[in-house]
Ligand SMILES: NC(=O)C1=CN([C@@H]2O[C@H](COP(=O)(O)OP(=O)(O)OC[C@H]3O[C@@H](n4cnc5c(N)ncnc54)[C@H](OP(=O)(O)O)[C@@H]3O)[C@@H](O)[C@H]2O)C=CC1
């Protein structure tokens with residue numbers, strides 16, 4: 334077996350050895366089927382792109398049911414330590430029970446490694462069936478804050494001593510009389526910080542600048558949640574103006590011009606900024622945003638938002654380009670260099686062990702990983718193979734049920750097709 338080497342990060346620069354050791358978590362439910370297929374595709378692409386000069390040496394780390402069965406722990410410390418040490422990892426989905434039971438291991442991994450950005454690119458592959466008329470108009474990059482918000486899981490259950498204390502504090506110390514049913518409420522807390530917002534918005538703007546994108550949209554529900562989602566918007570605009578000055582034009586600047594010189598002057602200023610290649614930093618309230626991504630998707634490019642909004646938006650947008658079977662993602666800390674690549678979808682438990690589901694989300698998460706390593710040639714091979722395979726209408730059940738004349742193949746067979754079509 335090839336002895337690999339660790340990826341290291343020094344002074345913010347990643348050193349990737351030719352034989353890179355990459356930890357992986359197989360995942361629960363359909364995870365093992367998907368991982369078996371996706372890992373073969375990634376290996377084949379690297380082999381083909383670099384004639385064996387580069388390679389991935391997989392290192393399994395445990396989480397979820399497999400970890401519980403083997404170690405008694407759902408998320409062993411050793412898994413966290415290994416990922417911290419090896420910097421980059423890729424994972425299949427992990428189950429989180431609804432209501433009671435363990436808290437999300439997926440969220441725990443993001444929090445423990447401080448992977449503050451969840452990047453979920455949403456783009457249409459030609460030929461993929463879609464419920465919208467022009468899926469090719471969707472080309473967005475979701476930057477979802479990944480460590481805070483109501484998603485952090487700070488909450489107390491109805492009827493407990495703890496929730497009584499919290500309700501008592503809110504009512505008697507803070508003078509709040511708006512809890513409709515205080516005796517029978519569970520309570521959740523929504524922390525949204527300036528630091529958390531700034532590092533997320535910074536990563537979105539940096540991405541937009543590096544990739545030549547036209548706009549960054551801050552999506553929030555700041556009209557209702559003024560000091561969390563509203564502050565996200567305000568801090569986002571302040572950061573854009575303070576750190577990116579004449580590289581951006583914000584709608585905050587636009588509003589100031591409207592006030593001082595009228596709307597025509599503001600429109601003119603925005604037009605000049607666009608012509609000069611400045612990134613337009615704008616915002617949208619989350620409910621209307623969900624309508625506009627359907628009706629006017631071309632207007633959105635990079636999207637920066639908080640954790641729960643980002644969760645909803647990523648599944649909704651995935652639907653527009655063929656569904657959750659082809660929706661990749663990456664959890665990244667741009668400061669430490671740590672990253673875990675994972676699909677947007679979950680464990681799809683009803684299909685577990687059937688070798689049936691679409692492995693594309695994990696395969697494409699793997700291409701994000703290859704890009705992150707600088708192994709773009711391998712990533713491009715997979716993208717081309719994906720185009721070719723879908724064009725030939727050889728697809729898994731999720732696409733086959735929406736495509737005329739498709740040949741339905743299993744998860745593993747779809748991987749075989751991708752490998753065959755790498756040329
Ligand atoms: N990051 C993670 O690890 C995530 C974990 N989860 C966890 O997964 C579990 C199940 O969640 P659930 O809400 O059912 O969502 P899932 O994403 O697991 O599945 C919902 C539906 O999406 C479709 N789907 C999912 N994956 C694929 C795929 N690879 N190929 C084709 N279709 C797919 C299937 O649709 P159809 O029925 O139409 O065929 C499936 O029934 C929960 O415990 C949840 O917490 C959820 C999201 C992310």
Ligand SMILES: O=C(O)CCC(=O)C(=O)O
Nearest residue numbers: 428429437439440644677
């Ligand atoms: O952690 C989970 O189980 C769900 C997470 C999720 O839906 C997501 O991150 O998109």
Ligand SMILES: [Mg+2]
Nearest residue numbers: 644645648677
């Ligand atoms: Mg989700």
